[in-house]
Amino acid sequence: MTSNFTSRAAVALVLLLLLGTAFWSLTTGYSADAALNRTAEYYAVNTPAETGAQNVVTAIIVTYRGLDTLGEVTVLFLTAAIVALVLGQSKAPRGASGSGFLPSGELLQTGTKMLLPLILMFGAYIFVNGHLTPGGGFQGGAVLASGMLLLLLADPGKRFRKAVIHRVESLSGLFYVLIGLAGMAWAGGFLDNRILPLGQFGQILSAGAIPLIYTLIGLKVGAEFSSILESLEETEDA
Amino acid sequence: MLPQIAMATGFVLILMGLYGALTHRNILRMIVGFTIADTGVNVVLVSVGYLPGRTAPILDSAVPVADAATRIIDPVPQALVLTAIVIGLGVTALMLAYAYRLFRARHSLDISNFTELKW
Numbered sequence: 001m002t003s004n005f006t007s008r009a010a011v012a013l014v015l016l017l018l019l020g021t022a023f024w025s026l027t028t029g030y031s032a033d034a035a036l037n038r039t040a041e042y043y044a045v046n047t048p049a050e051t052g053a054q055n056v057v058t059a060i061i062v063t064y065r066g067l068d069t070l071g072e073v074t075v076l077f078l079t080a081a082i083v084a085l086v087l088g089q090s091k092a093p094r095g096a097s098g099s100g101f102l103p104s105g106e107l108l109q110t111g112t113k114m115l116l117p118l119i120l121m122f123g124a125y126i127f128v129n130g131h132l133t134p135g136g137g138f139q140g141g142a143v144l145a146s147g148m149l150l151l152l153l154a155d156p157g158k159r160f161r162k163a164v165i166h167r168v169e170s171l172s173g174l175f176y177v178l179i180g181l182a183g184m185a186w187a188g189g190f191l192d193n194r195i196l197p198l199g200q201f202g203q204i205l206s207a208g209a210i211p212l213i214y215t216l217i218g219l220k221v222g223a224e225f226s227s228i229l230e231s232l233e234e235t236e237d238a
Numbered sequence: 239m240l241p242q243i244a245m246a247t248g249f250v251l252i253l254m255g256l257y258g259a260l261t262h263r264n265i266l267r268m269i270v271g272f273t274i275a276d277t278g279v280n281v282v283l284v285s286v287g288y289l290p291g292r293t294a295p296i297l298d299s300a301v302p303v304a305d306a307a308t309r310i311i312d313p314v315p316q317a318l319v320l321t322a323i324v325i326g327l328g329v330t331a332l333m334l335a336y337a338y339r340l341f342r343a344r345h346s347l348d349i350s351n352f353t354e355l356k357w
Contacts, residue, residue, distance in 0.1 A: 012260035016253050023249035032241045032289055033312075040312040044295070048303045056295035056306075056313040061320060072321050079328035083335045090342050134296065138324050202298070221324075228331050235338060 066191030127218030141221025251278025287315030
């Protein structure tokens, strides 16, 4: 068995050595560009006038490449659905899951009560300010879901109202697509953010529909992550 | 020099992750290996967008709008990496769900016990 294992490790090492050689030549031969390439320069120059967003990355994700982001959110939804499908076959009977654990300590329970509102508020802050500061819908949604994880850790037997999570998720997805279609009707194209006035550059209510879209993305991502966490929690061994 | 260091860190993470995924027999350890390799890919991608002496692509008081094109780094790899992180999370969640199903089927997480697809 040991010789079998070492030969396997040796094969892996040889493969990785070859790969490492390729990586080494890539690293040593790399020199950073002196100027932006044409795509990046277009985004850098035209983002303030065309989208009104301070954060160029947000402008690319929500407006210039908004359709890709819609696809990305769809991939996430698909993941949540498949996880629920795969784990649904081994779901614990009602009330049985989480009962095998010792109760979580007083510190964790009290800390959760104190921290949960702050965590949820921080998540909302991150996705509302996505067009001004680093952050946005995906990051804020992940922070929201981390609050849900804290809730599950404090009380492993706790169950969220599943209908609420699914309602939030499907409604935010629906409004996301509707905003995109409104962009086709009243502005330059699908998911164009200029259906709302661009406002004053750098203000929180600016950049057209970007804060609205990122809020919807944040809610959707938070709901999807929460439903993944819940599926993982509801299994028989949890 | 800075982009080379970041890039080498990313490549080392990729190699470490792949080594772990190839040599370990426990499915959970393989999943950890894959996530480390995933992080390495993201680090490499971000380092490609770095330009010496420039700042983050956020046009606040530090970067006047007029000379944005000469002051900020490439925002496109950062947008790509944001996508890659989210997709990586989805892949990890799926791997964990399948690992759980495999555990329920055999009461074992050792990949040596799953030989149906081996040739």
